[in-house]
Amino acid sequence: MIRMDSVTKRYPDGTVAVDRLSLEIPDRAITVLVGPSGCGKTTTLRMINRMVEPSAGTILLDGEDIQRQPVTTLRRSMGYVIQNAGLFQHRTIVDNIATVPRMLGWGRQRARARAVELMERVGLDAGLAKRYPYQLSGGQQQRVGVARALAADPPVLLMDEPFSAVDPVVRKGLQDELLRLQDELGKTIVFVTHDIDEAVKIGTKVAVLRAGGRLAQFAPPAELLSDPADAFVEDFLGADRGIRRLSLFSSRSLELTTDPVIPLDATAEQIGAPDTPHLLVTDAEGRPLGWSERRELTAGDIRPGRLLPYGRPFVPGTDSLRAALDCAVLSPTGWAVAVDADGRVTGVVSQQAIGAAIRAAHAERRAEAEVEVAP
Numbered sequence: 430m431i432r433m434d435s436v437t438k439r440y441p442d443g444t445v446a447v448d449r450l451s452l453e454i455p456d457r458a459i460t461v462l463v464g465p466s467g468c469g470k471t472t473t474l475r476m477i478n479r480m481v482e483p484s485a486g487t488i489l490l491d492g493e494d495i496q497r498q499p500v501t502t503l504r505r506s507m508g509y510v511i512q513n514a515g516l517f518q519h520r521t522i523v524d525n526i527a528t529v530p531r532m533l534g535w536g537r538q539r540a541r542a543r544a545v546e547l548m549e550r551v552g553l554d555a556g557l558a559k560r561y562p563y564q565l566s567g568g569q570q571q572r573v574g575v576a577r578a579l580a581a582d583p584p585v586l587l588m589d590e591p592f593s594a595v596d597p598v599v600r601k602g603l604q605d606e607l608l609r610l611q612d613e614l615g616k617t618i619v620f621v622t623h624d625i626d627e628a629v630k631i632g633t634k635v636a637v638l639r640a641g642g643r644l645a646q647f648a649p650p651a652e653l654l655s656d657p658a659d660a661f662v663e664d665f666l667g668a669d670r671g672i673r674r675l676s677l678f679s680s681r682s683l684e685l686t687t688d689p690v691i692p693l694d695a696t697a698e699q700i701g702a703p704d705t706p707h708l709l710v711t712d713a714e715g716r717p718l719g720w721s722e723r724r725e726l727t728a729g730d731i732r733p734g735r736l737l738p739y740g741r742p743f744v745p746g747t748d749s750l751r752a753a754l755d756c757a758v759l760s761p762t763g764w765a766v767a768v769d770a771d772g773r774v775t776g777v778v779s780q781q782a783i784g785a786a787i788r789a790a791h792a793e794r795r796a797e798a799e800v801e802v803a804p
C-alpha cells in the first residue's frame with residue numbers, strides 16, 4: 430500500500446502545489462486523483478515515484494519511506510503512463526514496449542517476446558510490432574504506452590491523464606480496456622484525470638483535489654455522488670450528479686415484461702392480447718423493429734417502415750440504470766427496450782418501473798450505509 434502522510438510540495442518560486450495531503454492508496458485497486466487544472470495532481474503523482482521530491486511529509490510504500498529507497502529500485506516497481514503516451518519516436522512499437530526489460534538486462538529475444546505478449550494483452554494487433562509510433566492512431570499509441578509501463582510487471586502503475594488526448598469514443602474503449610486489464614492483473618493504480626465522469630467510471634476510490642493542492646474528499650464514487658463533502662465537490666460533480674449516480678447501479682434488477690412484444694407476423698389475436706396501448710414489433714430473429722399503437726396494426730400487414738423508432742436498447746446487467754433510463758427517455762412510448770448480447774429483445778420496461786427501481790436502489794444503498802456506520 431502507498432500511504433501519503435501530510436505531504437507538501439512547495440516549488441522554488443513559492444508555489445504550493447500540494448498542501449499537507451494525506452491519502453491511503455489501497456492495494457490492487459484504482460485510485461483516481463481528480464480536480465481542476467493546476468490543483469496539484471501531476472505533482473502528487475510524481476512525488477510517488479520521486480520525479481518530484483516533497484518539501485515536507487512522508488510517502489510510505491509497503492510501510493517503508495520511499496526516501497530511503499534507491500530511486501532506480503523505486504521506479505522499477507512503478508510503471509508510468511502519460512498523455513500522448515510519450516513514446517520514443519525513433520523506435521519501433523516492439524522496441525518501445527521492450528525498453529524497460531532491456532534496461533533490466535533481459536536478452537533481446539526474451540524482451541521482444543514479452544513485448545509481443547503485452548501487445549495482445551492491451552488489444553493491439555501483433556502486426557503493428559514493426560511500425561513506428563507516428564504510424565499508429567492516438568488510441569493505439571496510448572495502448573502502447575500502457576503496454577510499455579507494464580513490461581517489467583511492476584506492482585504499481587502511475588497514470589497521468591493517459592486518455593485525455595483521444596476522442597470520446599476511443600477514450601471509452603481505452604477505459605473499458607483498462608478495467609478489463611485491471612481485473613486480470615490487479616495492479617495498484619494511481620490515475621490522474623480532470624474528468625469527473627472518467628473518475629467515477631474507473632475509480633475504486635476517488636480523491637477530489639482543489640486549488641492549492643488540498644484534499645476536498647476521498648471516497649468511493651457512489652459516496653462522492655450521494656454525499657459530496659462540501660459545495661466545491663458538489664459543484665465539481667456538476668448539476669446532473671443524480672443522473673450520473675445512476676451509472677453506478679446495475680439494470681439487472683429491472684423487471685422486464687414481454688407482454689407488449691409481438692412478431693412481425695403476429696396474428697390478430699396476438700395484436701389484441703396485450704393490455705398496453707403500444708406494442709413492440711420484432712423481426713423473425715427477435716430483434717426490435719419499432720413501436721406501434723395497436724390500432725395502427727393489421728395482422729398479416731405490419732409494415733416495418735411505418736413503425737415508430739425504439740430508440741437505443743439497453744443490455745440488462747451489463748448496462749446501468751442510467752443507460753436504461755436514457756433508453757426510456759429517448760423512446761417515443763416511454764418504454765425502454767432490453768436486448769441480449771446478440772440484440773434480441775428480452776423484454777421492455779416502462780419509465781415508471783425504472784423510476785421505482787431507482788428509488789429501491791437508493792433505499793438499498795442508504796440501508797447499506799447505515800449498516801456500515803453501525804457499531
Ligand SMILES: Nc1ncnc2c1ncn2[C@@H]1O[C@H](COP(=O)(O)OP(=O)(O)O)[C@@H](O)[C@H]1O
Nearest residue numbers: 440442444446465466467468469470471472473
Ligand atoms: N516545476 C514547477 N515550478 C513551479 N511551479 C510548478 C511547477 N510544476 C507545477 N507547478 C505549479 O504547481 C501547481 C500544480 O501543478 P500540477 O501538479 O501540474 O497540477 P495539475 O496536474 O493538477 O494540473 C500549478 O500551479 C503549477 O503551475
Ligand SMILES: [Mg+2]
Nearest residue numbers: 470471472589
Ligand atoms: Mg497535470
